[in-house]
Amino acid sequence: MKRLLIAAGGGGDAITAAMVHAALHGAEAPALVLTYAWERLVVDPVPGPRRAADFTGTERVGPDLALVTPATAPIPPAGSLIPRLAADLGPRLGLLDPYEGALGLARQIGAAARWCRADRIDIVDVGGDIVARGDEPTLRSPLGDALALAGCAATGLDTTVYVAGPGLDNEVPLPTLLPRLGEPAFALTAAHTGGVLGVFDWHPSEASALLVAAARGVRGVCGTRDAPRPLLLDESARHVHRLTLDRALALNPLARELAGSTGLDEAEAASRAVCGFSEIERERHRAAQPEAVRTPRTGRDAESVRSRFAAWERETLAGGIAYVTSRRITEELDLTSTEARGLFEALRAAAPVRQAPPLWQLRAAGL
Structure with a gap:
């Protein structure tokens, strides 16, 4: 028998699901994590989620269940980091396809439960937008979580919802979120992060990176x-909160609105009605914008990169920030992968205490 977990919002939640599974059952216990292939436009330039037909090399174990393997690859122009996660995470990964709404997800989840011989489901969300009410001004991506919740409800299987790292996705303000979640069920520790720590050398998920750092004592x-x-x-950043399915549904009006939905267009309409927007529509709009004209540049030498970082570090420290993600450094300094790798190696060599995996500690002393 395999444990069945649902990564409510996609790749970052799949990483978190692996940690929650390690805490609940042990990292070596067999498990399947179902996740969307729904990623940032910088990873996948095609708006919206991908389905199994957008990949080669999936492992079909039934008409409603496609497993991702390290040999799986997205068909261009689509992109995806899910196959690489399949290579690096302990649990197996399977695709969630939301194009047939909550009822389509229910069929896929039911097929996964039969394949796993599991009689219950654990939904995992990092941050807490799975209990969003839809009117939070900072809410950005409620649809995937709400669809997963509605899909699990439609299976009739016993379901528990776990929210890890409350507020770390910065979608529902923490003072608003904590009363909805109640007391934490347990806390993640450094021992639960071993199977995912290396993922952040290449994966851009920031909420999960913060959760790992908090679990490791940062x-x-x-x-x-x-x-x-x-x-x-x-201390609250490493907490995991446990909710019943009924409690999560009571808190999430979009999930209730999605009950019985049979298509993604229908789900988008529900999101507009409840939240006032569709995140897929926003992705379409961004993808349609002409890219800013950029002057091609040659690679900067290592000394130039370190100099740019030192100036950026002084400015960032002055803003009261002590730790940053690799993604923030890379994107704000506009580094190529080679430049970023060289900078991070120099930081480790000059002052190993700078590294607070998977974050970086800023220091007034510079390199």
């Missing part, structure tokens, strides 16, 4: 690329 103000304001990593 405390302080952290700046991410996605968040409009810095986040405080304190």
Whole structure:
């Protein structure tokens, strides 16, 4: 028998699901994590989620269940990091295809439960937008979580919802979120992060990176690329909250509206009605914008990169930020992968204490 987990929002939640599984059942216990292939436009330039037909090399174990393997590959122009996650995470990964709405997801989840011989489901969300009410001004991506919740409800299987790292996705403000979640069920520790730590050498998920850092004891103000304001990593950042399915549904009006939905267009319409927007429509709009004209540049030498980082570090420290993600450094300094790799190697060599995996500690002393 395999444990069955649902990564409510996609790749970052799949990483978190692996940690929650390790905490609940042990990292070596067999498990299947179902996840969307629905990623940032910088990874996948095609708006919206991908389905199994958008990949080669999936492992079909039934008409409603496609497993992802390290040999799976997206068909261009689509892109995806899910196959690489399949290579690096302990649990097996399977695709969630939302194009037939909540009822289509229910068929896929039911097929996965039969394949796993599981009689219950664990839904995992990092941050807490799975209990969003839809009117939060910072809410950005409620649809995938709400569809997963509605899909699990439609299976009739016993379902538990786990919210890890409350507020780390910066979608529902923490003072608003915590009363909805109640007391934490348990806390993640460094022992639960071993199977995922290396993923952040290449995966851009920031909420999951913050969760890993918090579980490993990092405390302080952290700046991410996605968040409009810095986040405080304190003891609550490593907590995991447990909710019943009924409680999560009661908190999430979009999930209730999606009950019985049979198509993604219908789900988008529900999101507009409840939340006032469709995140897929926003992706379409961004993808349609002409890219800013950029002057091609040659690679900068290592000394130039270190100099740019030193100036950026002084400015960022002055804003009260103590820790940053690799993604923030790479994107704000506009580094190529080679430049970023060289900078990170120089930081480790000059001052190993700078590294607070998977984050970086800023220091007034410079390199």
